[in-house]
Amino acid sequence: MIVTIQLYFRMIAIIVSTNRHHSKSKQVAQFYQNLLTNLNAETQIIDLAELPDDFARTALYENNGKNENFNRLKYQMREAEKFVFVVPEYNGSFPGVLKTFIDGLGYPSELLHKKAALVGISDGVQGGALALSHLTDILNYLGLNVLAQRVKIPFMKKNFVEGEITDPLINKLIAEQAELLVKF
Amino acid sequence: MIVTIQLYFRMIAIIVSTNRHHSKSKQVAQFYQNLLTNLNAETQIIDLAELPDDFARTALYENNGKNENFNRLKYQMREAEKFVFVVPEYNGSFPGVLKTFIDGLGYPSELLHKKAALVGISDGVQGGALALSHLTDILNYLGLNVLAQRVKIPFMKKNFVEGEITDPLINKLIAEQAELLVKF
Amino acid sequence: MIVTIQLYFRMIAIIVSTNRHHSKSKQVAQFYQNLLTNLNAETQIIDLAELPDDFARTALYENNGKNENFNRLKYQMREAEKFVFVVPEYNGSFPGVLKTFIDGLGYPSELLHKKAALVGISDGVQGGALALSHLTDILNYLGLNVLAQRVKIPFMKKNFVEGEITDPLINKLIAEQAELLVKF
């Protein structure tokens, strides 16, 4: 007799928070996945580049729950107990697509009583400080507990090269964050 | 001889900040249009329900500027000197679709050095307090000056009936706001 | 032989976040203390009305750590493992005195890696929505994990009578929050 127990509740989903193809955020998500794997966490990457092109119409309002390609991402959110949001800075906040994705998750949200860590990235100086603040408000509203230690990676061209973080302080902060998330 | 002078720079565009069809926000936009018409302002309504269904893919990134149906809304933004954003509360902030629309406007933004007034609406108690705070950060980042007097309409079912605001205080605040915007 | 073990690390400190004497916030703190006592938590109230009048000068900058009356409150913060911040709305945010108190706690903060729940109160409609958002940013910056479920009590005159919350929904939300904090 074979018993299969799927410990879905231990899963950490890493969200690539833009629908841009081949994004820097995807590379940072892969870097983070390695961090978590080394801490023996089970992970999967959810890349918003896989969202259906028309999901802002076909997965919201009267169409909520009807788009199967959207639902596939939604179920991946459901399976996860914890999240890492890798968030690029667009126009002083996070990408609109991330919020539209959250708007399509329905109510009560797949996020309720779960836990998350936030990573902001930017080409400029901010590293998404305001993006992470806005996102925290929204995630808290939906009942998702956000780890205090938010990590920002500004100046991506200099600080993230060939899939690795070059700045020692940011490396230390993100490693700490990953450990705190596993214990959170 | 006939000379036509189009005083586009005086135009106030009223943004319906959701792509939901037949939204309450649309009705509030029409109410606001009446206020502004009575103050002799030239106005037009820009309803995000008219966004192409797939604009999050076809109007952003490598496709920026290539979707003619998106560009039509973009040009309406360009023609306006001032804006009123009517913003429904979705999941503790504004609709993701509004931010995705802004993300598609390109850079430098059609919003630079212009002026705006914000109106938040909600079925619940908040009237979009956080939504308007987040939106102010983004609009300021893009160089759009936001009028200090933000108006919130909570409890829409009670406070907005048959196209009119029933609460006297909110009526006073929104009339003041419209006047301040015209002079801003 | 008698061994006394003081389980300080289990302590939940409830912060009255204004230095106004006999504040409504104090009454809400006492209400919350009852909730936590019924959940077998050890608690104490830290009332910012007990701050020295001149602490903004005598406990900051070159005087950090030198005011014994300020330090007494600081040590109470140190003893606590978790916090409840009862936060009145002043001018669209929390009282300046709360932030000045936090500014005097030194660095690294007494708050690092601890946990907190936030309660906002107001005479008006907001219940401190923005106050709690701003405070979350600051507490997260200092490494204090904030429970997602923030509770707001608007219209205090109607919703908080003789030391009890009269609104059934708010009562349910705050009881849930207290339980979540104990388990957080």
Add this chain to the structure above:
Amino acid sequence: MIVTIQLYFRMIAIIVSTNRHHSKSKQVAQFYQNLLTNLNAETQIIDLAELPDDFARTALYENNGKNENFNRLKYQMREAEKFVFVVPEYNGSFPGVLKTFIDGLGYPSELLHKKAALVGISDGVQGGALALSHLTDILNYLGLNVLAQRVKIPFMKKNFVEGEITDPLINKLIAEQAELLVKF
């Protein structure tokens, strides 16, 4: 006969937003004063280091308006038509003392229907991004219109040397801001 007309309403007050003595913010305020003087604006500096040590008790609540040393600063705020807030980053936001000062200004505020520009400074990378966001919420709540162009000076030790800004981009942005404020 000599008639003196004091054009107080043209005055721009530059607020040093900390009560720390001899602050970097004071030096940046003096730099900004030169910018404005060159634009023919009348200015004065209001340094919160001059606040009475015990003002958090003697100028608020039942004592509102009773502390003459506090009132002197309050009247300077009243005389100004526009403001520049020079805001150092303390613990992820602005100094608590700035908000306590605003809490003591009374209601309706001396800030109503006036205009302001914000400058954030920090030793670290942020330049007070969150500080300026929180402050904008509060100033807007009190009816003060905030110029969209907020300027941030991170890495003060490198970017501000002997009373001058060394970074050309920040220099350009702050000069633009000063011009925009004069016309705002």
